[in-house]
Amino acid sequence: MTGNLAAELGAGLSGEALAPGDPGYEMARRIHNGLIDRRPAVIARCGNTADVSYAVGFGREQELELSVRGGGHNVAGKAVADGGLMIDLAPMKRVDVDPRARRARAQGGVTVGEYDRATAAFGLATTSGVVSSTGIAGLTLGGGQGWLMGRYGLAIDNLISAEVVLASGEVLTASDDTNPDLFWALRGGGGNFGVATSFEFRAHPVISVLGGPILHPLGAAPQLMAFYREFASDLPDELSTQAAFMHAPDGSGLKLCAVAVCHCGEDAAQAEADVRPLREFGSAAADAVQRMPYPDINTGVDWLFPKGALSYWKSAFLSELSEAAVQVIVAAFEQAPSELCALVLEDFHGAATRVATTATAYPHRQPGFNLLLISSWRDPSQSDACIAWAHETYAALSPHMASRAYTNYLAAEDYDRVKDAFGPNLDRLVELKRRYDPDNLFHLNQNIAPAAAGA
Ligand SMILES: Cc1cc2nc3c(=O)[nH]c(=O)nc-3n(C[C@H](O)[C@H](O)[C@H](O)COP(=O)(O)OP(=O)(O)OC[C@H]3O[C@@H](n4cnc5c(N)ncnc54)[C@H](O)[C@@H]3O)c2cc1C
Numbered sequence: 001m002t003g004n005l006a007a008e009l010g011a012g013l014s015g016e017a018l019a020p021g022d023p024g025y026e027m028a029r030r031i032h033n034g035l036i037d038r039r040p041a042v043i044a045r046c047g048n049t050a051d052v053s054y055a056v057g058f059g060r061e062q063e064l065e066l067s068v069r070g071g072g073h074n075v076a077g078k079a080v081a082d083g084g085l086m087i088d089l090a091p092m093k094r095v096d097v098d099p100r101a102r103r104a105r106a107q108g109g110v111t112v113g114e115y116d117r118a119t120a121a122f123g124l125a126t127t128s129g130v131v132s133s134t135g136i137a138g139l140t141l142g143g144g145q146g147w148l149m150g151r152y153g154l155a156i157d158n159l160i161s162a163e164v165v166l167a168s169g170e171v172l173t174a175s176d177d178t179n180p181d182l183f184w185a186l187r188g189g190g191g192n193f194g195v196a197t198s199f200e201f202r203a204h205p206v207i208s209v210l211g212g213p214i215l216h217p218l219g220a221a222p223q224l225m226a227f228y229r230e231f232a233s234d235l236p237d238e239l240s241t242q243a244a245f246m247h248a249p250d251g252s253g254l255k256l257c258a259v260a261v262c263h264c265g266e267d268a269a270q271a272e273a274d275v276r277p278l279r280e281f282g283s284a285a286a287d288a289v290q291r292m293p294y295p296d297i298n299t300g301v302d303w304l305f306p307k308g309a310l311s312y313w314k315s316a317f318l319s320e321l322s323e324a325a326v327q328v329i330v331a332a333f334e335q336a337p338s339e340l341c342a343l344v345l346e347d348f349h350g351a352a353t354r355v356a357t358t359a360t361a362y363p364h365r366q367p368g369f370n371l372l373l374i375s376s377w378r379d380p381s382q383s384d385a386c387i388a389w390a391h392e393t394y395a396a397l398s399p400h401m402a403s404r405a406y407t408n409y410l411a412a413e414d415y416d417r418v419k420d421a422f423g424p425n426l427d428r429l430v431e432l433k434r435r436y437d438p439d440n441l442f443h444l445n446q447n448i449a450p451a452a453a454g455a
Pocket of ligand 1: 031032068069070071072073074075077078079080089108128129130131133134135136137138139140141142143144145146190191192194195196197305408409444445446
């Protein structure tokens with residue numbers, strides 16, 4: 001049955017259609033998070049936009065549940081569904097850079113590392129994610145937070161246009177001038193409105209950055225975080241920072257509290273001066289801050305996110321980085337059941353926060369800290385303990401959280417947190433969902449139901 005399905009689908013594709021048992025099926029169905037173990041009825045390995053349009057139509061006609069895979073990184077695992085049709089953009093890897101216009105167009109299967117390398121060849125960069133294997137498609141459609149956001153805003157703030165296959169199979173371009181409503185919705189509304197086959201970004205001259213972590217023993221966390229709170233309150237746009245509670249990369253199991261930096265300013269002496277107070281604070285266990293080519297800063301923590309590790313995340317913006325919140329974080333991290341567990345605080349300031357809340361579907365424009373609670377482990381027998389740790393830590397931190405959350409970091413069962421994810425933009429998103437996908441064909445995402453009550 002599924003073999004016939006694959007043959008029928010494959011007849012309309014330039015790429016392959018894979019059914020269970022086909023060579024390549026096992027590899028294609030796997031996503032980054034090893035906790036997600038699902039078997040689609042058929043996988044459309046799309047080679048171009050026409051393939052995507054055909055696959056969408058095929059799925060609709062055959063009444064197959066559609067999932068869309070860009071980089072396959074989303075921890076909630078919505079890129080793959082049991083018994084469904086997975087529209088797999090992984091083969092769509094083209095990146096075209098126009099160095100004169102400082103623009104780059106990337107297809108939907110490109111990863112952060114691939115995009116960075118393609119633009120770096122021309123001395124250019126766009127805000128993308130801090131781990132190189134993340135897909136730019138899901139990342140951008142959710143917002144796209146990264147090291148350059150203080151100076152250049154989020155990935156969506158650099159988006160010029162996107163090519164999208166709608167639920168009807170029709171292909172549209174969305175930009176400020178063409179289908180501007182759709183363009184607004186794509187900048188934060190996730191995969192709700194169609195399959196984005198390519199993205200056109202502004203790119204900026206960034207050749208090297210001063211970046212890396214300064215690592216302190218966990219015992220120094222209260223003092224370091226008190227200092228960091230002040231330090232982060234007055235940063236130049238060029239300097240982005242994150243704090244992290246993590247284990248030493250050497251496998252010793254040592255628990256550390258780190259502040260990582262990325263300074264993208266052209267003036268090397270100024271960059272050194274801006275970062276110096278942080279480097280001079282206390283007695284760091286290690287200081288790995290150094291000048292490096294821009295793409296390297298987005299590979300620095302790849303080791304913490306190996307493909308196939310089992311992962312479960314929770315996330316919310318903090319109302320403030322108070323002393324009490326730090327105490328809870330430290331106490332929770334002391335109990336972390338796996339060396340891949342970490343808590344990260346992403347600082348928001350600068351260009352990313354100077355965009356109006358309703359200017360893009362992504363609404364989180366206030367300065368402050370986004371908490372990412374990462375539970376990750378290798379041994380399946382640890383699953384219950386690691387998931388329980390994430391829940392307990394999240395509950396303990398709840399009094400310190402704002403009711404705002406970044407779509408792209410939510411756990412599968414948090415996929416009803418649409419109010420937290422879209423805030424004041426939810427009503428407009430529901431209206432646009434009704435226009436572009438009234439039957440909710442694209443529902444395996446942070447779903448904006450077309451019939452949402454109260455919209
Ligand atoms: C280790 C790690 C590090 C991360 N770091 C960052 C970071 O620094 N900054 C940041 O902002 N986020 C980060 N993220 C979150 C990341 O942005 C999301 O997981 C995002 O969904 C990944 O995109 P993807 O294409 O790889 O995901 P996928 O799992 O392929 O897709 C996720 C969802 O996005 C939608 N989607 C994907 N591609 C398309 C498309 N072409 N058209 C329409 N819908 C699509 C679908 O709904 C799909 O279910 C990180 C995630 C991980 C696991």
